[in-house]
Amino acid sequence: MTWTGTARRALRSAAGGVLPEGRRLPGPVWQRRHHVLIAIALVQAAALVPVGLALGNGTAHVLGLVALVLAPLPAALPRRFGRAATSAAATASLFAASAVLVDLTGGLIEAHFHFFVVVGVVALYQDWVPFGVGLGIVVLHHGVLGTLFPHSVYAHHHAVEDPWRWTLVHAGFVLAASCAHLASWRLNEQQGLHDPLTGLANRTQLGEVIDRALSRGGPTAVVLLDLDGFKSVNDVRGTTAGDEVLRTVAHRLLAGARAGDRVARLEGDEFAVVLTGADATATAAAGAAERFLAAVREPVTVRGQQLALQASAGVADSATLGATGTTELLLRNAELAVQQAKARGGDRAVTYAEAMGRAAAERAHLREDLNGVVERGELEVHYQATVELRSGTTEGFEALLRWHHPQRGTVSPLEFVPLAESSGAIVGIGAWVLRTATEQAARWSREHGRPVTVGVNLSAVQLADDEVVDVVAAALRESGLPPQQLTLEITESLLVDDLTGTAARLQKLRELGARIAIDDFGTGYSSLSYLRHLPVDIVKVDRSFVGDLAGGGSATTLVATIVELARSLGLDVIAEGVETEQQAGALRALNCGLAQGYLYARPLSAAEVSLSAPARAATG
Numbered sequence: 001m002t003w004t005g006t007a008r009r010a011l012r013s014a015a016g017g018v019l020p021e022g023r024r025l026p027g028p029v030w031q032r033r034h035h036v037l038i039a040i041a042l043v044q045a046a047a048l049v050p051v052g053l054a055l056g057n058g059t060a061h062v063l064g065l066v067a068l069v070l071a072p073l074p075a076a077l078p079r080r081f082g083r084a085a086t087s088a089a090a091t092a093s094l095f096a097a098s099a100v101l102v103d104l105t106g107g108l109i110e111a112h113f114h115f116f117v118v119v120g121v122v123a124l125y126q127d128w129v130p131f132g133v134g135l136g137i138v139v140l141h142h143g144v145l146g147t148l149f150p151h152s153v154y155a156h157h158h159a160v161e162d163p164w165r166w167t168l169v170h171a172g173f174v175l176a177a178s179c180a181h182l183a184s185w186r187l188n189e190q191q192g193l194h195d196p197l198t199g200l201a202n203r204t205q206l207g208e209v210i211d212r213a214l215s216r217g218g219p220t221a222v223v224l225l226d227l228d229g230f231k232s233v234n235d236v237r238g239t240t241a242g243d244e245v246l247r248t249v250a251h252r253l254l255a256g257a258r259a260g261d262r263v264a265r266l267e268g269d270e271f272a273v274v275l276t277g278a279d280a281t282a283t284a285a286a287g288a289a290e291r292f293l294a295a296v297r298e299p300v301t302v303r304g305q306q307l308a309l310q311a312s313a314g315v316a317d318s319a320t321l322g323a324t325g326t327t328e329l330l331l332r333n334a335e336l337a338v339q340q341a342k343a344r345g346g347d348r349a350v351t352y353a354e355a356m357g358r359a360a361a362e363r364a365h366l367r368e369d370l371n372g373v374v375e376r377g378e379l380e381v382h383y384q385a386t387v388e389l390r391s392g393t394t395e396g397f398e399a400l401l402r403w404h405h406p407q408r409g410t411v412s413p414l415e416f417v418p419l420a421e422s423s424g425a426i427v428g429i430g431a432w433v434l435r436t437a438t439e440q441a442a443r444w445s446r447e448h449g450r451p452v453t454v455g456v457n458l459s460a461v462q463l464a465d466d467e468v469v470d471v472v473a474a475a476l477r478e479s480g481l482p483p484q485q486l487t488l489e490i491t492e493s494l495l496v497d498d499l500t501g502t503a504a505r506l507q508k509l510r511e512l513g514a515r516i517a518i519d520d521f522g523t524g525y526s527s528l529s530y531l532r533h534l535p536v537d538i539v540k541v542d543r544s545f546v547g548d549l550a551g552g553g554s555a556t557t558l559v560a561t562i563v564e565l566a567r568s569l570g571l572d573v574i575a576e577g578v579e580t581e582q583q584a585g586a587l588r589a590l591n592c593g594l595a596q597g598y599l600y601a602r603p604l605s606a607a608e609v610s611l612s613a614p615a616r617a618a619t620g
Contacts, residue, residue: 027211033124034086038076040121041093045069048097052104065100069093084129087122091129094118197243198250200271201264209262209274210327214318219280221317223289224334225253225296227269228310228346241302245309252295258288272334282317282351289313289349297347313349314338320352336360366416369405370425374432378404381436382603386455386574389588389595394611396453398489398596399437400603401429421461430462431471438479438486440606445485448611455487455517463490469508476512483513487538491519503534510535517574521562531569539566541592543577549586560590567591 045066052062075081075089098114193205201209213220227249234242246269253263253271262274273292275285293313299306314337316330333352341350373379383397403411420426434456441454462468476483488509490502506516517538518531531539541559548555559575566573575587578597587595 030083030125034076034090037087037090037094037121037124038073041069041073041076041090041097044094044097048100048104051101055104057104062104065103069096069100072096083127087125087127088129091122091125094122195250195265198247198265200250200254201262203264203266206262206264206266206272206274207327207331209264210330213274213276214321214325214327214330218276219278219318220330221275221280221282221285221288221315222330222334223273223275223285223292223349224266224314224316224331224338225271225273225289225292225311226313226338226342227296228312228342230269233307237302237307244302245300245307248300249296249309249311252298253292256291256295261288272331280317282315282319285315285317286349286351289315293347293349310347312338312341312346314341314352315349316352320354332360333357363419366408366411367419367423367425370416370420370423370429373403373425374429378406379429379432380404380605381433381440382605383437383440383454383609384596384603385601385609386453386594386596387600389575389584389592392600394601395594396455396485396487397441397609398455399433399440399457401433402603417459421459424461426459426461427465430459431475434472434475435478438475438481441485442479442481444609444611445481451482451485452611453485453487454481455489457489457519460491463502463505468505469512472509472514473512476514484515486513487515487517489517489519489540507535510537520576531565531571536571538572538574540574540576540596543597546575546577546583546587546597547579550580550582556586556590559587559592563590563592 048066048069049062052065053059070093072089072092076086076093081089095115095118098118101114193202193208194200195202210220210222227245230242230245233245246265249271250263250265253273257263257273258275258279260276261279264272264274266272273288275288278284279288290313293311296309296311299308301307314334316333316337318325318330320333321329333356336356337350337352340356341348344350380402382400382402384400385394386396386398387393388395401413401417403413403416405411417426420429437454437456441452444452458468465471472486472488475481476486488506490506510516515537516535517540518534518536519540520542521539539562541562545555545559549559563573572594573592574594574596575583575592576596578584578587578595578599580599583597584595584599
C-alpha cells in the first residue's frame, strides 16, 4: 500500500495542522533520534529469539523470522541514503517485529498492541513516511498474510472469515494513533521552538528554517541585529523594563518583515531575520537591515519615560557561502558583520565580506598562539619615558607590551590585547608584565641612586579578577620596588561601565601604596566631576586632544579645564602623544606638568633606555 496524497492530507488535517507540510527536524536532532530507533530495532530483533523459543517455536522458524526483521536495517545505516529511505528502513524493521511477534504468539490479540507502541516510537521522526510504511505493513500482514495464513495472524474466527475487514479496522486504528502521536510530539516540541518572552522563533527553529532554505538552493540571507547599550537598560531600569523593550523590538521587527521572512530572537538582545527569494540578495538584504534599524530607532516608552534605542546589524547572504555552505557558516558571517558594525560605532548595518572571514580566522590563530606565550619567551616590555615639560628630564616610564611572534614578527598590542582579554589570557600576561616592569624599575632605581617610577596598564579583565590586589602586592614584594613608584593605569571607559565597582577595587590597590592614573581621559564621555569621587592620582589627557592643540579652539579649552580641575584636586596631569614643539609649548602655557610622546622618546627596550641624560632639552 502506498502513502497517497489523500491519506497524507487526511493525517495532516487530523493532526490539526500542527505539522505543516515541508517542516523538517534540524539535522543533528534527526540523526540522534534515528540512531535511537535503530538501537530499538536491534534490541527488538534480539529479544524475539528467546521469546519465540520460550513459546515453543522451532529454532529455524524463529531465526528465519528474526532475519526478516533485521533485513531492512542495513539500508538504515549508510549515510548515502536520504532521510526518507533510512527512516523507512528503520520503520520497516520495527513494524516487522510487531508482525513477527503476532506470528510467534499464535495470533494472540495482546500481541497486536505492539503495533501501537511502534506507532508512538516512529512518531519521533515527525514525518509522514514512517506511518506510510506502517500502514503498508498492516495491509501486508493483516490483509495478504491474513488471507493466506489466517490462523497464524488472527486468533478469533470473525477475523479469519473476513481478514480484509479487520485489515481496514487495524489500519484505521494505526491512522488514528499516528495522528494523535504526531500531533502530541509536535505540540510539545513547538514549545521548544519559540522564545517564551517575545513569542518569536528561537535559535533552534531559526536553524531549521535556514537549513530548509539552503537545501532548496535559492537565495537566502540573514540580518542579525544586536541592540547597542541594552545592558544599561537592565542595569538602570531593571529587567522588567528590559523585557518590555525586547517585546517592543520584536513587535517592530515582525511589523517590518515581509511575507515569507522569519523573525527570531536568538539570545539576550540579539535578533535575526531570515530572508528568502528576491529579498535575499545582498543589496535587498542590506536595504531590509536599514529598514529594521529605522524601526528600532523609534523611541520606546517604558513606564511613562521614553528610551532611545539603537542597534548594530550584520548582513550575510548565501552567495558568499559556496557549494558547501551551512547554516552555522551563514550565521557566523552575519555575526562577524555585526562585530564590524559595533566596531564602527554602532547604529549601522554592515554586509559581510570575505575579508572579514579571513580576519576572523587570523584572530582565531592568534588567540591560539597566545597560549603559553609567556613561557615561550615571546613577550617583551618596552618603556616610554614620561618627562617634565619644563625641564625635559625623565620622571619615569610607561611599560608597553610587545609580542615577537616567531612567524608573524611583531604583533601590535591593538591586535592581540583584545584577543588576550576575550580569552582570559590577559590575566597571566598582565601578571608577567607587572613583575617584569616592577623588577626593571627597582633595578634602575638602585643603579642610578634615585627613584624611577613605572606605569603599568590594567585591563578590565584584570581589574575584575578577584586576585588582582594580591598579584600587584606580590609583584611589589618580590621586586622590592616602593609602592609609590608604581602607577596603575586604567582606561576611562572602565569608569563609565561600572563606576562604583571599579572605584572600590581601585581603592584597595591604592591602599597598597600604588598610584592610580586614568588613561585616555576625555574619550569615555564621563563627567569631570567623577574625579572628585575616585581614588585617582594622575589624569592622562588623550592624544587626540593634544594633536588638536595647534588649532586652538575646543581642544585647548578642554585641556585647560582638565589641567585646572586636576590642579584643584591635587592631581598630576600627563599629556599623551606630544609630537611637536608647538604642542609642547601650548601645554607649558596651560601649566601641564608632564608629557609623553615621540617628541621626547619612542618606546624602547630596557637595554636601549638611558637615564643618564634628559630625554629632550626643554625650550621656552
